[in-house]
Amino acid sequence: MVDTIRAFIDTIAGGNFLGDLFSDPLGMVLPFYIQLSRLVLPFLALLIVGRCALSLMRSRSEPETWAWLGLGDGVRLPINHWENIIGRSGSADIVLPLPEISRNHAALIREESASWRLIDIAHKNNLMVNDEPVEDSCALTDGDVISVAGNELVLAEITPEEDEKQRACRTIPGKQIRPSRTLAWLSAFMIILAGELALSQRGEYGLAILLGFFWLLILMWFSWFFFRSIRRTGFEIETLAFFLSALGLAVIASGAPAEMYRQNIAITLGLLGFFVLSWILRDMGRIRVLRWPAAAAALLALGYVLLFGESIFGARNWITVFGYSLQLSELVKILFIFAGAASLDRLFARRNLYAFIALSAAIVGALALMSDFGTAFIFFAVYLVIAYLRSGDLATISLSLAGAAFAVLLVLTVKPYVAERFATWGHAWEFAATGGYQQTRAMSVIASGGFFGLGGGEGWLKHVAAADTDLVFAFVCEEWGLIIAALTLVALIVIALFAVRSAFNARSSYYVIAACATAALLLFQTTLNVGGSLDLLPLTGVTFPFVSNGGTSMIASWCLLAFLKAADTRQNASFAIRLPRRRRKRGVTADE
Numbered sequence: 303m304v305d306t307i308r309a310f311i312d313t314i315a316g317g318n319f320l321g322d323l324f325s326d327p328l329g330m331v332l333p334f335y336i337q338l339s340r341l342v343l344p345f346l347a348l349l350i351v352g353r354c355a356l357s358l359m360r361s362r363s364e365p366e367t368w369a370w371l372g373l374g375d376g377v378r379l380p381i382n383h384w385e386n387i388i389g390r391s392g393s394a395d396i397v398l399p400l401p402e403i404s405r406n407h408a409a410l411i412r413e414e415s416a417s418w419r420l421i422d423i424a425h426k427n428n429l430m431v432n433d434e435p436v437e438d439s440c441a442l443t444d445g446d447v448i449s450v451a452g453n454e455l456v457l458a459e460i461t462p463e464e465d466e467k468q469r470a471c472r473t474i475p476g477k478q479i480r481p482s483r484t485l486a487w488l489s490a491f492m493i494i495l496a497g498e499l500a501l502s503q504r505g506e507y508g509l510a511i512l513l514g515f516f517w518l519l520i521l522m523w524f525s526w527f528f529f530r531s532i533r534r535t536g537f538e539i540e541t542l543a544f545f546l547s548a549l550g551l552a553v554i555a556s557g558a559p560a561e562m563y564r565q566n567i568a569i570t571l572g573l574l575g576f577f578v579l580s581w582i583l584r585d586m587g588r589i590r591v592l593r594w595p596a597a598a599a600a601l602l603a604l605g606y607v608l609l610f611g612e613s614i615f616g617a618r619n620w621i622t623v624f625g626y627s628l629q630l631s632e633l634v635k636i637l638f639i640f641a642g643a644a645s646l647d648r649l650f651a652r653r654n655l656y657a658f659i660a661l662s663a664a665i666v667g668a669l670a671l672m673s674d675f676g677t678a679f680i681f682f683a684v685y686l687v688i689a690y691l692r693s694g695d696l697a698t699i700s701l702s703l704a705g706a707a708f709a710v711l712l713v714l715t716v717k718p719y720v721a722e723r724f725a726t727w728g729h730a731w732e733f734a735a736t737g738g739y740q741q742t743r744a745m746s747v748i749a750s751g752g753f754f755g756l757g758g759g760e761g762w763l764k765h766v767a768a769a770d771t772d773l774v775f776a777f778v779c780e781e782w783g784l785i786i787a788a789l790t791l792v793a794l795i796v797i798a799l800f801a802v803r804s805a806f807n808a809r810s811s812y813y814v815i816a817a818c819a820t821a822a823l824l825l826f827q828t829t830l831n832v833g834g835s836l837d838l839l840p841l842t843g844v845t846f847p848f849v850s851n852g853g854t855s856m857i858a859s860w861c862l863l864a865f866l867k868a869a870d871t872r873q874n875a876s877f878a879i880r881l882p883r884r885r886r887k888r889g890v891t892a893d894e
């Protein structure tokens with residue numbers, strides 16, 4: 303910090319400042335601007351990430367009561383979820399600790415039409431509604447009597463007064479830490495960053511850089527005003543995504559400024575995908591219809607790449623469309639989670655789990671055949687999360703891990719060159735001129751960048767191959783300092799932690815599984831990227847979400863946020879969650 307301030311003062315005080323300013327204005331302004339931005343940008347980044355983190359982590363767990371189950375003598379059990387298990391198990395949502403009731407006896411599910419459905423899970427022929435046996439499932443209305451192994455429960459909808467009182471007590475995000483103020487700070491961050499990089503290019507790509515950041519600002523504020531127009535006030539996750547995307551644009555402006563236009567298109571398409579997927583996730587009916595087509599599309603996409611793909615850096619996972627190279631495996635991540643997550647009524651059908659295991663094996667196998675082992679590891683990690691959340695069966699997970707270990711040994715035997723790729727892992731400095739060239743340079747520039755960096759466009763690592771993709775963490779460390787680079791990690795960790803916290807109140811197990819799988823994907827992928835560049839893990843060539851140069855990676859990162867937003871049940875927070883609308887004539891609460 304002291305050295306940075308001293309350099310800032312020396313820039314102004316050293317030599318004939320005013321004379322040099324008139325003779326070479328750009329040459330004098332640039333060092334001054336870089337030194338100023340080195341001090342300001344870390345402070346703004348801390349402010350942006352800190353405000354978003356405080357707002358997300360301060361959110362309280364506020365259960366929603368959707369109906370009641372009466373047990374007699376005035377005793378009522380609240381129904382706090384859209385999907386509920388009735389059984390004697392302590393993990394059931396509605397616990398009936400009686401020996402004649404199965405651990406997981408029945409499922410009580412709220413549908414989009416605000417009606418309820420009872421599903422027989424135990425299949426013991428002792429589940430009845432209004433003295434009529436339930437064959438498989440049965441629609442419910444207010445006042446229906448449910449008999450579970452002879453124990454009667456009466457369904458009672460909440461009254462409009464109860465609903466109004468409950469909503470009045472819930473916390474609306476954005477009141478204490480206003481998102482619009484955070485966006486104002488983020489706008490300042492982008493403007494300073496754009497000016498720094500435009501000046502460093504000395505006019506060659508300056509206009510393209512300014513226009514690129516200006517378009518990102520337009521997208522950000524348009525999104526915010528759209529959210530406010532539909533009465534949504536939770537914008538923290540999107541703000542963090544725009545913060546990371548701004549750093550991604552900065553990396554491209556410094557290392558490959560000719561690709562600014564392409565990355566702006568990718569961000570725009572990613573944001574559009576985020577809105578479209580959020581709209582789809584608003585309705586479980588749409589999800590059920592599209593899950594199997596999504597699985598088929600994932601298999602077809604990887605099959606096409608396997609047959610007709612191009613090989614780049616040893617992995618055959620690219621195709622070219624209208625002159626643009628696309629990595630379809632990035633988009634398959636969205637389809638995989640969309641098809642892999644399941645609602646409560648599907649969790650107890652073993653055939654659905656077996657179908658998901660088969661889908662996972664096919665995708666991971668295809669990626670292995672393409673030699674894209676880094677992405678295959680990511681898919682396998684996400685598979686483990688989804689499989690465990692769907693089954694809760696450690697035996698299934700253990701069997702999967704054993705199968706994966708066998709597959710790795712088989713690959714190393716059949717393709718010995720794969721083992722040679724990882725020969726430098728942990729020994730990068732011993733192979734500094736060959737296999738460890740990238741990692742050793744990455745570690746060196748992290749040290750040279752210090753806490754505040756050298757300034758945008760002033761780094762050296764951009765001359766090393768894959769610096770703006772595989773080594774992007776070191777790239778950010780060198781030019782903008784360890785503080786900002788660490789905050790990129792903090793931003794993703796905060797997003798993941800909030801996803802896990804939101805899962806406890808998510809309205810469907812589908813949203814729980816999808817949000818946790820997305821959080822695991824983002825963290826695992828980031829760990830592989832950062833660990834690989836620092837020689838803590840093998841260098842696998844996977845991207846850093848939002849920050850690495852790559853159009854399909856950017857699109858996938860934005861689309862994945864929709865799964866996180868769908869699990870956010872804070873009042874008026876998420877576009878993926880419908881707002882309540884009162885149908886006063888009928889005296890019930892419906893959804894928008």
